[in-house]
Amino acid sequence: xxxxxxxxxxxxxxxxxxxxxxxxxxxxxxxxxxxxxxxxxxxxxxxxxxxxxxxxxxxxxxxxxxxxxxxxxxxxxxxxxxxxxxxxxxxxxxxxxxxxxxxxxxxxxxxxxxxxxxxxxxxxxxxxxxxxxxxxxxxxxxxxxxxxxxxxxxxxxxxx
Amino acid sequence: xxxxxxxxxxxxxxxxxxxxxxxxxxxxxxxxxxxxxxxxxxxxxxxxxxxxxxxxxxxxxxxxxxxxxxxxxxxxxxxxxxxxxxxxxxxxxxxxxxxxxxxxxxxxxxxxxxxxxxxxxxxxxxxxxxxxxxxxxxxxxxxxxxxxxxxxxxxxxxxxxxxxxxxxxxxxxxxxxxxxxxxxxxxxxxxxxxxxxxxxxxxxxxxxxxxxxxxxxxxxxxxxxxxxxxxxxxxxxxxxxxxxxxxxxxxxxxxxxxxxxxxxxxxxxxxxxxxxxxxxxxxxxxxxxxxxxxxxxxxxxxxxxxxxxxxxxxxxxxxxxxxxxxxxxxxxxxxx
Numbered sequence: 001x002x003x004x005x006x007x008x009x010x011x012x013x014x015x016x017x018x019x020x021x022x023x024x025x026x027x028x029x030x031x032x033x034x035x036x037x038x039x040x041x042x043x044x045x046x047x048x049x050x051x052x053x054x055x056x057x058x059x060x061x062x063x064x065x066x067x068x069x070x071x072x073x074x075x076x077x078x079x080x081x082x083x084x085x086x087x088x089x090x091x092x093x094x095x096x097x098x099x100x101x102x103x104x105x106x107x108x109x110x111x112x113x114x115x116x117x118x119x120x121x122x123x124x125x126x127x128x129x130x131x132x133x134x135x136x137x138x139x140x141x142x143x144x145x146x147x148x149x150x151x152x153x154x155x156x157x158x159x160x
Numbered sequence: 161x162x163x164x165x166x167x168x169x170x171x172x173x174x175x176x177x178x179x180x181x182x183x184x185x186x187x188x189x190x191x192x193x194x195x196x197x198x199x200x201x202x203x204x205x206x207x208x209x210x211x212x213x214x215x216x217x218x219x220x221x222x223x224x225x226x227x228x229x230x231x232x233x234x235x236x237x238x239x240x241x242x243x244x245x246x247x248x249x250x251x252x253x254x255x256x257x258x259x260x261x262x263x264x265x266x267x268x269x270x271x272x273x274x275x276x277x278x279x280x281x282x283x284x285x286x287x288x289x290x291x292x293x294x295x296x297x298x299x300x301x302x303x304x305x306x307x308x309x310x311x312x313x314x315x316x317x318x319x320x321x322x323x324x325x326x327x328x329x330x331x332x333x334x335x336x337x338x339x340x341x342x343x344x345x346x347x348x349x350x351x352x353x354x355x356x357x358x359x360x361x362x363x364x365x366x367x368x369x370x371x372x373x374x375x376x377x378x379x380x381x382x383x384x385x386x387x388x389x390x391x392x393x394x395x396x397x398x399x400x401x402x403x404x405x406x407x408x409x410x411x412x413x414x415x416x417x418x419x420x421x422x423x424x425x426x427x428x429x430x431x432x433x434x435x436x437x438x439x440x441x442x443x444x445x446x447x448x449x450x451x452x453x454x455x456x457x458x459x460x461x462x463x464x465x466x467x468x469x470x471x472x473x474x475x476x477x478x479x480x481x482x483x484x485x486x487x488x489x490x491x492x493x494x495x496x
Contacts (some may be wrong), residue, residue: 025296025329026451027231027459029288031340046494049448049472050441051299051373056464068494070463077313077328080438081430091492108463127254 036150048086070108074126100129206388210367220358231316238428258472299445303351303374355383384415448472
């Protein structure tokens with residue numbers, strides 16, 4: 001009876017939920033998830049496709065030229081769960097969002113949070129960059145103080 | 161059948177049910193803990209396990225279209241216990257923050273070669289922060305048992321002679337043949353294997369065999385081509401009245417497991433998806449995935465303009481014909 005009870009308790013103890021795993025078919029080792037930067041640009045294309053969405057953004061450089069940046073977001077179903085659709089970003093939209101860059105320095109990375117024209121924040125992120133409520137709240141504080149990267153905020157000693 | 165083995169396990173099940181009932185009376189919510197229900201006794205093989213359950217069910221319940229349990233709508237994953245089976249730190253299945261987390265493999269579960277392979281996978285994760293490459297990156301099928309865990313969206317369609325389990329991810333469609341025997345005319349195994357089943361009242365019992373070697377998930381161990389399972393599917397009503405579809409599984413694998421392991425996976429109604437009228441579309445990877453395996457064995461991404469870049473919203477092989485764009489609403493074609 002003791003063994004049965006022990007086995008029963010072990011079994012109950014194994015009840016562990018892992019419901020919030022990221023929805024991705026690949027690793028994120030190419031992305032520096034410790035770096036968070038702000039970027040503003042004009043939507044060239046919102047590829048609301050599986051296996052991952054991609055937001056392509058025309059970003060103006062200081063010399064007046066434009067670079068096409070590429071940012072990966074979550075898969076379609078995961079975005080729909082957050083009420084983000086294929087029409088959320090439209091060509092020509094001016095968008096501000098936070099991203100985590102590719103480690104190799106190419107113009108791309110993974111989406112964190114995005115801020116829409118009406119000022120609201122949405123989370124198109126996957127495991128490549130944090131875009132959850134906690135991250136958005138932290139960034140709201142940094143945005144108020146004019147920071148454009150996590151590094152800037154931390155260098156200034158503003159750790160929220 | 162040895163009653164002295166069955167009785168203690170039967171009592172264990174009774175205790176679990178009693179415990180579950182008492183907790184439910186206090187009021188559950190969606191975060192109600194998942195509980196593994198062990199089989200009534202130990203079995204050497206999945207087929208013996210399945211045969212025993214079929215015998216206990218008197219050959220199974222013969223449902224008609226009018227009586228068969230229905231699990232309609234869209235379903236999202238709602239947790240599982242498989243991570244804890246293999247890791248002492250199951251929260252670190254995918255990501256490893258430091259040396260203290262994610263590297264601690266639960267020993268005595270896997271056979272020596274498979275445990276060594278798993279230790280090497282976790283060591284790679286400790287060094288890189290996560291697994292460097294996932295075989296799904298090149299559009300390989302998740303397969304079974306990964307089918308059960310992938311956090312995508314499911315549909316469950318129960319018919320008197322078949323049950324269909326449809327996963328959004330890569331369009332994996334699992335067919336469970338009710339009250340039938342295993343058949344394999346392909347001369348090899350397949351990603352989801354061959355599944356048969358029977359109904360025991362409202363519970364669907366299945367047996368899956370002939371599965372190709374895959375893995376449980378990114379960051380979890382590998383399985384072999386002798387992996388088999390017995391599942392018990394059942395709809396549960398939680399304390400708050402919500403539904404949770406649970407599947408109690410026993411995995412058998414003579415190559416990778418020292419002994420059979422038990423786990424539970426769960427699914428919950430995808431309320432937001434159903435509210436916004438989302439419909440599952442064809443899942444496609446060949447023309448749209450720009451992640452790839454580098455020469456260093458890592459994962460990276462092709463960007464527009466780079467050789468090999470796939471334009472998911474580009475045109476077909478016949479761009480000279482009108483109407484060949486895969487972006488017919490926004491027509492955002494850009495040079496790439």
